[in-house]
Amino acid sequence: MNNLQLVWRNITQQWGSTILSILLTSFGVAILCVIYITGDSFEKQLTNNTKNIDLVVGAKGSPLQLILSSLYHVDNPTGNIKLDDARQLGNTPFVELAVPISLGDNYKGHRLIGTEPKYLQLYDLSIENGSLWTKPFEAVIGSEVARKRHLQKGDTFHTAHGLAAEGHVHDEHPFRVVGVLKKSNSVVDNLILCNLESVWDVHGITHEGHDHDHDHPQDDNHSDKINDEAAKKMASTNEHDHDHHAHTNGPHNHAGNGEIVSERPRETFVKSIGDDLFESRGDEVTALLIKYASPAAMGIVPRLVNQSTDMQAASPALESTRLFSLLGVGLDSLAILAYVIMFIAGVSVFISLYNALKERKYDLAIMRSMGASKTKLFTLVLVEGLVITCIGGVIGLLFGHATLFFINQQASETADFLEAFHINSNELFLILAACLIGILAAAIPAMKAYKTTISTILADK
Template sequence: MNMVRLSWKYLVAKPMNTGLNILLLALGLAIITVLILIQDQFENQMSRDAKGVDLVVGAKGSPLQLILSSVYHIDFPTGNIDLKEAKGVSRNRLVKKTIPLSLGDNYGGYRIVGTNHDYLDLYEVSFASGGAWEKPFEVVLGSAVAEKLNLKVGDTFMGSHGIGSSSHEHDHHDYRVTGVLAPSGKVVDKLILTSLESVWFTHGKEGEHDHDKMENAVAKRGFPETEEDRQITTLLIQYRSPMAAVQLPRFINSRSSLQAASPTFEISRLFELLGVGIKLIKGLAFVIIFIAGLGIFIALYNSLKERRYDLAVMRTIGASKGQLFVHIVLEGIILTSLGAIVGILMGHLFLSFLVMGQEQGALSNISAWIFLKAEVWILVYAITVGVFASLIPALGAYKTDIAKQLTK
């Protein structure tokens, strides 16, 4: 006697009840699936992009905003800082390396970041074509930028003022693409990288747009040599020793007009704040799953009352008590297994709609169709719910009195 097939036939015989129980369970599991996918990929992405950056120094303001704008490029900068002050910080004995950044322009919504070649080394990039910039207004494109904007080595474009895509163009000088980065899964995939001098000349005086000046070499490491009063947006710092983590932020925050923020600390604080909301949503999902489990129990219990005669007949033709017990438990397992599969697929489908069109921002690097090991535990959890929901009805089937039921 094939118990799996028999259990399936009984479920199919009541499609409305079966479908409702599967859908209710699937909704709860879909919510958990979405949360697992977002939390895992978001945390991994944050850790990957902040690797090698111990401290960020910028203008006074929100430390979290400073980190989000300078490391992850998903917020507006807190302002600019004086180049001389930035150089002073870089000469501190506790500092191993500094990488200056200048922000403020975009092309097609993708940020143009003025920096030096140390920024390329920080993310250990490789080139799909071309190479790094050598002169002002030469740029390197992240892989996502090149693909989305259909640009290649040798192409030119005009940058626009501001972080957002709806801003006016700079009409002084074109940027020329010298290299395209290979995909890395890091923040550089969605950036347009150039020299600090390019950003300065774009926002500088009219005389700085002299074409002769555009043939000069740019600073590939450290800061450009200049006698003029210049500004940058932020400074990425690597510590020389663990002692710097204690002393340097306090020194900068208390004895200068600058602000120092730790990516590790600020992102941990962000995850802590987000964790409260995630726990509430997970709580709601578990309530839905509990209701679904209760629904499965009621459906099986009511079904047992209607099928006592059928179960008695099964006993008379050779089915054991154990087989009847397994038969009812299998119904619960089949119901919850289908609910888990449907729920996981619904979670991935919902996430794909959520990230659709998110070319930039916190959700832009999240893939909806990555399957994690944790999702196997969703299936295990669902089957466990099915087993527990079917235990009491299964015991009722086990104790079926053949003579009494056939007499009725």
């Protein structure tokens, strides 16, 4: 009988304590596996879902809720904003790209996003099959929508009202798939895109005519003129604010960056920029996704929106960092729990092997009398502890990935971000840590076996 067979025989003679040690080790490894993969996947999604988006503008409310609803699509919107307000803001010289989005419906949990073709630029998207929409009720679907719902170009589907899959179905307004997006490893893979008019029409909202791409080459000079005038008015307003502060003792405060911010009423500030800057005709959208034209816009656009309009501006970078920090507290707590469980597993292995030695001391003495060296006895006990924790570690990894897969299947379709079968580099260290715990736990029993004295044990017999 070779050494491994002998070790396995010794392990199977005490199934109760062995299974307990394996379970404790596997639970600790599984929890750490889930933590590592969840944290890694979440961090990647934070990056992928905010690629070129510097600012999100929406209705007043919670900035975090605005980010969650508009970028990650895992929460309800804070409300609607006037489309013309959003367009005027997007036409300022500080904004390179401004894309409105409108929420309201879903298809089996996949959210329907009314938007413009420029939305694809924000996420560097491309169409794998088909083409972009050209008229209302034509939709471009994400790769995961096509895979999970078995949709392809030419298929039709009906959306449900609201953001829950069980909402009222709009049977009178079928959507037709005209394109499928390439996989981008972002939330867009689980979204359905269409034009803004489709979202308005499906809810019976009357709206004014807009071109689908909203590009008007014949009006470029007029748009540039409006942009220049808006910039000059904003600059002159800032100079007026500075002079007013310097020569009066009126109420004022100082911004965190040292700039002086006037506390004049909102109406006065809007009027000083121009009465036509935020005039609205009635069309509404959920949010406006903005990419800055220059770093200087970071300190101008959010203040302009928050202080001078009925809208709010939220920074994806800031709110995502805050969200990840909140999540990190929970992950750290779970990690501590996992380390405690693995420590208890090590103690269990130690007690198991130590008690087993008392029952096998005569077997060890006979092995010594038959020519087995002290080193061989030491090695046998050490390998026992190693095998028990190694088995627990492997089972823990399998259990951890199975748990992630189950969570992914039960999660919202737009929150499908966990890479259940992705092998994280930290998993190797988990196996090594489990093996190390087994070796340390078996060290004292192994030394006891090493010091086995044949004469003393047989005399006690």
